[in-house]
Amino acid sequence: MDGRSLWRGAVAAGITLALGIGNASASFLVPQTALPGKNVPKYRDPLPTFAGSRVPATSGYTVSFEEFKQQVLPASGGFGPTTVWGYKINGNGPLWPGYTVEATKGSPATATYVNNLAGPGGTPPLLQKYLTVDQTIHWADPFKLRCMFTPMAAGCFDPYTGPVPAVAHLHGGEDKSDFDGGPEQWFTPNGMRGPAYRTYTSAGAPPAPANGAVYNYPNGQEATTLWFHDHALGTTRLNVYGGLAAFYFLRDDRDTGRADNPIRLPAGDQETEILIQDRQFDTAGQLLFPDGFPSGLNGAPPNPTVHPFWIPEFFGDVIVVNGKSWPYQNVEPRRYRLRLLNGSNARFYNLAFIDGVLRSAPIWQIGTDGGLLDAPVPIVYPGRLLLAPGERADVIVDFTPFAGKTVTLTNNAKAPFPSGMAADPQTTAQIMQFRVGTTVTGDTDGTCDPAASKKSGNKCVLRTTPMVKLATAKGTTAPGVTVATRRQLVLREIEGGGGPLEVLLNNTKWSGIMESTMGTTNTPVAGSTQLVDYWLTELPTLGSTEVWEIINTTGDAHPIHLHLVQFQIMNRQPYQANKYLSDWMAALTAAGKGPGDGPPNPYATVLTDTLSIGGQNQVIGGNLLVTPYLQGSPVPAAPNEQGWKDTVVMMPGEVTRIAVRFSPQGNPIGGSVGYSFDATDGPGYVWHCHILDHEDNEMMRPYIPVKP
Ligand SMILES: [Cu+2]
Known part of the structure; x- marks a missing residue:
């Protein structure tokens, strides 16, 4: 048998x-x-x-x-x-x-x-x-x-x-x-x-x-x-x-976490970790992760004769924060620093703090994945803070106006994001409660006020020196940034008879072995380099800056995460996704390749683009240039995303451009500060989708910087 x-x-x-x-x-x-x-x-x-x-x-x-x-x-x-x-x-x-x-x-x-x-x-x-x-x-x-x-x-x-x-x-x-x-x-x-x-x-x-x-x-x-x-x-x-x-x-020495921190950020009991995860439970109160039966929230695995237990995305109907289902926190009517983290498998959250009469507490974002912003950025209702799996947001919320009230952290992100099922008002639309007391310990809130005017002595001075900028607020590379390499890479979902079969980065599997040769010749994709038991295609030069233009041909948003580096988002731009994908598929077929066989052309094929980014018009990655398919204008990163990022939401129908520098975060533009360790040594790093169900099924590639 x-x-x-x-x-x-x-x-x-x-x-x-x-x-x-x-x-x-x-x-x-x-x-x-x-x-x-x-x-x-x-x-x-x-x-x-x-x-x-x-x-x-x-x-x-x-x-x-x-x-x-x-x-x-x-x-x-x-x-x-x-x-x-x-x-x-x-x-x-x-x-x-x-x-x-x-x-x-x-x-x-x-x-x-x-x-x-x-x-x-x-x-x-x-x-x-x-x-x-x-x-x-x-x-x-x-x-x-x-x-x-x-x-x-x-x-x-x-x-x-x-x-x-x-x-x-x-x-x-x-x-x-x-x-x-x-x-x-x-x-x-x-x-x-x-x-x-x-x-x-x-x-x-x-x-x-x-x-x-x-x-x-x-x-x-x-x-x-x-x-x-x-x-x-x-x-x-x-x-x-x-x-x-x-x-x-x-x-x-500035963000010390102590009450006397020089930035005067909320500290002690006013600094709170908030890890948001969705889970499903059984009637015995045990974790339920669907793996084989058709009923229930997520249905059955779509292609059981290929992957008997894998489901494309897990979505739970119980929100768990710091390991407790729908908890509450007693807070004082003062400012709090909240360290928000989405640790869910696949669920995005679009967050707002709302009291019972739909009055909202503004969110002041002070930090992104990799550090503090230059200045606090307000997110004012009906604006919401989008947090994809893997992303963090360091925020200040002022509960002062809500003394004696209850403020609920709410979510309205669809699942899958951005066009799946609406959040259920009874379950996934609610995250946790803040019960605001009426008195402040010590009578006054001595923390800096993110809402204070720029001239006020009480404003929050997050940094004494501004962030090193790889990208500008206008969506271009920053002055002085030399783009050594541009990569255009494709996100692609492979469909099976019953639904998604796997999701791929640049049509390449984790191993780098061409899917059509697996089990026979086990041939790696053209131009790849072996390390451990995988074949690499992304080999950035240590110390260089690259622009990665990631073309999302799937119907869902993917939070793409790079290890080792903190990078910056340049912009996002719509493109004719259907036309691009059909032309790309034709090129793939013409090259005699199928799903998981790598991009249509050899990865290192240099294409000369009509579009120049940071002075660079040469593009690698093995795909069709996306430029002829672009629509509208590039949209710069939102103000609250204009900081150091290691995980970035890539929307369907868009090309997302990130500026990645393979040197330490603190290296000034044009500087030559190197890592304190050899980043070109060892088993290498990875870049992947942070939807855990995707990264587990091929949406991950190894990479390693190489010596100049
Ligand atoms: Cu994904």
Whole structure:
């Protein structure tokens, strides 16, 4: 019996089992009945906060990955605790999200990560049965079944039940690739390791445990909101869903986090982490991640004969903030600094703070993914703050006008974004509540006022020196920026008979092996370079600045994330997507290529564009020039996006242009400041879609800078 018929038999057995208990809609291995999100009472429990309990990174710290129970749904609603995965940091926790790690710019930190995601006697953890691993996608695959090369191998269509591979990536960190926690750097509880596994072995470094790795973070970049989360190949969506995520605050001598910080930002109890994630639960209060049954929120996997358990995007109907469903926070009528993070698999949030009579508190954005803005940017209702998976926003919200009132953080983003289902007013349109008291401790709010006029002594001076600018507010490259390379790259969704099959960057799979040759000659795409067990096409020169023009031919928005660098958004421009795609498909077919075979032309083919960007009119990437298809004018990044970014929303029907410099954030324009580490060494970095369900199924490519 081959794998496929084995699987069919298992499905039949599973359905029989499921029907036996009624309304089953979820896990292949565990019968589950979906709990409608609207049945979860809201605003019963306070938001878990980390002020006063953050873990300093300075002297080294240990993070273990643990399975445990956490009260996520309200006990007062009759719900018991939920089995989750989370980080235990220097003995604090385990918790989902883990305690915030607090590092200081210029003080390197050494983190020891330990994978304890196992049950008694090394058996698989309980949650593995709920988070079904699909072995047919390119994944960590500790037993080397290599199902993507030999899909009919026995066992490929079964859920994986072996040791859990996991690895922690510091998202937004300017770090050596050895310590980037990339997709093939995983390790298991019983000491198995991925092909790109590395550990820090410098004199004085702690030894790596068999089931772990030691990473060194120089913390040389600007103070900002980083976070760390799981990044194992093909199981990131499951491991993060389980709870493997936490904040990492990088401080400096101005953004100290203390009450006496020179910027006078809200601190102490007035600085709050807000990690927003959507989840689905079963009637027993356990996590539900749909993997095989047609009913329920997300339907069945669209192409079960190819990928039995993978769904294109997970959307839950319960909003969980800092590991609590629909929590509330008691606040004083004063300004708060909120560190917003979207840690969801696929759901975008379009956020506004609204009280009961639709009066809104303005959002003052002071920081983006990679650092503080030059000045606070107001987002005034009906304007909203869009936050895609992976993105952070550092904001100030002033609750002073709302004394004695309740302010709700609301969402109106469609799912998938931007043209899917509307947010449900009963569930996903609500995030959390702020209950505003009537008195301010110490009587006055001594923080700077983002709304103060530019001449006021009380304005917020976020920076003493302005941001290094790669891009201007007009959407061009900044003065002095030399564009060494322009890449035009294509986002493409591959459709199967029942729906999306995989999503690709530049029609190239994670491995760089041409899809049509997989399992036979295993030929890499033309002009690619091998590193570890993948073939690279993006090899930017260290120290250079590139413009990446990413052509989204899909129907959905994708938050594209680059490791190593903080970049800047130049602009977004509509183009004739259908016409471009059909011409591009014709070129692909003419080149004898199909899905996953790489771009139509060899990647390094130099095309001369009529459009010049930053003085550069030569374009590589192997695609048709998009310029003849462009419409209208380029739209510069919104004011609140004109900062350092590591994750950027790329809308359907648009070309998104980003300016990326492969040198440290603090390097002045024209400067030659290099990284404190060799960024050209090690297993390399990745760029990928931060919709976790996409990055797990091929929407990710390795890259590494090369020496000039
Ligand atoms: Cu995507």
